[in-house]
Amino acid sequence: MSYQPVKFYQTGTFTVGNRLLDESDRSVQATTARNNSLNSGHRACQGCGEALGARYAIDAAMAASNRQLIAANATGCLEVFSTPYPETSWQMPWIHSLFGNAPAVASGVAAAMRIKGRTEVRVVAQGGDGSTTDIGFGCLSGMFERNDDVLYICYDNEGYMNTGVQRSSATPPAVRTATTMPLGPEPGNVFGQGKYLPAIAMAHRIPFVATATVADLRDLEHKVKHAINIRGAKYIHIFVPCPLGWGSASHDTINLAYMAKECGLFPVFQAEYGKITGVSKIRKPIPVEDYMKPQRRYAHLFGKNPALETIAKIQARADENISTYGLLEEGVN
Amino acid sequence: MTLKQIEGSHGVAETIALCRPEVICAYPISPQTHIVEGLGEMVKAGELRAEYLNVESEFAAMSVAIGSSAAGARTYTATASQGLLFMVEAVYNAAGLGLPIVMTVANRAIGAPINIWNDHSDSMSQRDCGWIQLFAETNQEAMDLHIQAFKLAEELSLPVMVCMDGFILTHAYERLDVPTQEQVDAFLPPFEPRQILDPSHPVSIGAMVGPEAFTEVRYLAHAKQLQALDLLPEISADFKKSFGRDSGGLIRPYKTEGAETIVIALGSVLGTIKDVIDEMQEAGCSIGVLGITSFRPFPLDAIRDALKGAKRIVVLEKCFAVGVGGIVATNVRMALEGSGQQVRTVVAGLGGRAITMSSLHAIFLEAMAGKLEALTFLDLNSEVVDHVLELERNVRLSGPVAESVLRNIGTVASNIA
Structure with a gap:
């Protein structure tokens, strides 16, 4: 993604010191005026990628909507850790209804705002990959098809973490979860054809679809701000590592998100009306092992007798992403 | 108007x-x-x-x-x-x-x-x-x-x-x-x-x-x-x-004053029941009907008052709880706790089966004669169910009931060679 064409200095990311930028170009998180929409004191785990992603995304949405924002939240970690009654971390109007209906609830809120002439109010729905790709999939597709004025944000940590790390349809192949244990001749999750929601969202030809990671704050904020000002259905799929579910160190969350993108397993791009309009290039290609090794959910593939064939199959998937989405800078291999 | x-x-x-x-x-x-x-x-x-x-x-x-x-x-x-x-x-x-x-x-x-x-x-x-x-x-x-x-x-x-x-x-x-x-x-x-x-x-x-x-x-x-x-x-x-008209409220009594038998029902079947009650009262029967408009909340007190003096209560309902019996009847029994009044359940009109005046007439007469069982299915074709139950006593059957009935009488489409 090249919304910021000037490269200030090379750190391997798009990170740039706020001090070098004009006030207006600084990140929402860098401003003292940020909303702190998901306030401190919530019960998320240390290093939670979802909490980070939600704070970045919702603060950016609040900034872009001039704080005229209503959120509908699916059941899941984000809901449970943010609102243990009688407390709440949400500094905004927020509703949780069910696991599988956040997109429809948001459609209802948007309809109410429309009939009441509150056109300044923007609506966001959010949930994890379980509620998005599995149980809430029907409602999400319906919301897309009607082109309801809702931004749906999926925080993808590749499994049902709130219920104790079970497999979702967003869980990658070979991964260990509580329902895909590393046992038998094909340990871990199956090598299926996957269920890639960003592409499914694009197939609905909605005005805006994007992916992002918590490793690239500016890109994430930019996409949310852009999406919030579009009328119609929008979808942003944010990659959020889960230290608890992945068996990774809390301090590795951002690094893992960064490596997932750099190895090609998680393509970062944006699309309008079903057509890709921008891709974040890989800057320093890395092998998938570098990304997998710090995560215990892949531990059964390494050790004394590494599962070379399995690792090669995962690498092949990354390579396929790299060619499908054109993730490499020209001349870089 | x-x-x-x-x-x-x-x-x-x-x-x-x-x-x-x-x-x-x-x-x-x-x-x-x-x-x-x-x-x-x-x-x-x-x-x-x-x-x-x-x-x-x-x-x-x-x-x-x-x-x-x-x-x-x-x-x-x-x-x-x-x-x-x-x-x-x-x-x-x-x-x-x-x-x-x-x-x-x-x-x-x-x-x-x-x-x-x-x-x-x-x-x-x-x-x-x-x-x-x-x-x-x-x-x-x-x-x-x-x-x-x-x-x-x-x-x-x-x-x-x-x-x-x-x-x-x-x-x-x-x-x-x-x-x-x-x-x-x-x-x-x-x-x-x-x-x-x-x-x-x-x-x-x-x-x-x-x-x-x-x-x-x-x-x-x-x-x-x-x-x-x-x-x-x-x-x-x-x-x-x-x-300018009566609508809503909790319950709707019809000719229940002094009635020995009171029928209870919900919804449109009340119209048919009222016609039957009219005929039966004309013939000298002591019977009335109580319509329930508010099923939730269930008006326990209002129903208890409305049924005061009645000897027999017949709850006619278009639903039932499999394994136990009447749903409305269970709620009515709560209202009548300790009163000693007899409550009978008649399950009727399931899946759109017509509830006819003649069937109602007959079942109400049975109720008044004290011959009604605790749970009755109005116009049940006992020949069919008895046949199926008899067969199943001899052969263990599994699978869908309706299709099983067909199989027993030899008309399963997929069997057509």
Whole structure:
């Protein structure tokens, strides 16, 4: 993604010191005026990628909507850790209804705002990959098809973490979860054809679809701000590592998100009306092992007798992403 | 008053429009569909200013309703049968969140075996979901109850289900009094919720409530629904003042004064029963009928009073709890606890089976003679069921019942060589 064409200095990311930028170009998180929409004191785990992603995304949405924002939240970690009654971390109007209906609830809120002439109010729905790709999939597709004025944000940590790390349809192949244990001749999750929601969202030809990671704050904020000002259905799929579910160190969350993108397993791009309009290039290609090794959910593939064939199959998937989405800078291999 | 010769569903649609709903969620399912079709036409033609969402399922219909109601919009939807069951999780949620959504249930049987015709199994399955449930006897009452339902829902901040018999009412054409906009506006003020989703006053709705407060929240839901026992008669009286006719309330006694046998029923079958009662009273029988309009909350006291002096109670219901018997009857027994009055259950009209005057006449005579068993299925073809039960005593059978009956008589389509 090249919304910021000037490269200030090379750190391997798009990170740039706020001090070098004009006030207006600084990140929402860098401003003292940020909303702190998901306030401190919530019960998320240390290093939670979802909490980070939600704070970045919702603060950016609040900034872009001039704080005229209503959120509908699916059941899941984000809901449970943010609102243990009688407390709440949400500094905004927020509703949780069910696991599988956040997109429809948001459609209802948007309809109410429309009939009441509150056109300044923007609506966001959010949930994890379980509620998005599995149980809430029907409602999400319906919301897309009607082109309801809702931004749906999926925080993808590749499994049902709130219920104790079970497999979702967003869980990658070979991964260990509580329902895909590393046992038998094909340990871990199956090598299926996957269920890639960003592409499914694009197939609905909605005005805006994007992916992002918590490793690239500016890109994430930019996409949310852009999406919030579009009328119609929008979808942003944010990659959020889960230290608890992945068996990774809390301090590795951002690094893992960064490596997932750099190895090609998680393509970062944006699309309008079903057509890709921008891709974040890989800057320093890395092998998938570098990304997998710090995560215990892949531990059964390494050790004394590494599962070379399995690792090669995962690498092949990354390579396929790299060619499908054109993730490499020209001349870089 | 101008009477219009219209279909029950269209009468309801026109009435809903007069209630000025702001968001309508539509998903087709027989026999409810004509209602949302009617509303859709009015919105398309610009006669009704509302957001009309064609959703992808009943689960989405109720979920959209939850969102719009929580954001302060007067919200309506309609469903039936499988549709009601498909939205159940959201139905409970709407009640738990205290959202004043009004929903029509065009009562229909539940499969398997699939059946599109009328009985009360659908809404009865939701008797414990926290919604207020009102049953209409006629199409006029169905229309009137919807106007009252919005008032009640918004007064108590509770969702209200108006149940009307599928096909028997929804598809019946008759002369109906469609009130004027002025009449409805005077009776039903605009929706002014206390707490909504609004950026100028941010609130969190739907937090996770643990063991320390859950019981209290549930108790309050019960206490709040019981308030409808006082409010329903008040609203019904106000309605009579404004519209000039009896509609709603808790119960509707008919010729029960001094009656030794009292029949209890809900919905449109009351019309047939009243005709039978008229004939039987003329012939000197001591029998009356009590209609229940408010099934939730269940008016225990009002029913106990209305049944005072009756020796035998016959609950005629279009539903039953498999494995135990009558649903309405169980509730009636609660009302009569300690009274020693005999309660008999007659299950009738399942899956749209016609409830005829002659069958009713015969069963009521049996009841009066003290010959009725505790649980009777009206017009049950005992030859068929006895045959199947006899066969199954000898051969272990598994699989779907209806198809098994066919197999026994040798008419399974897939067996045709």
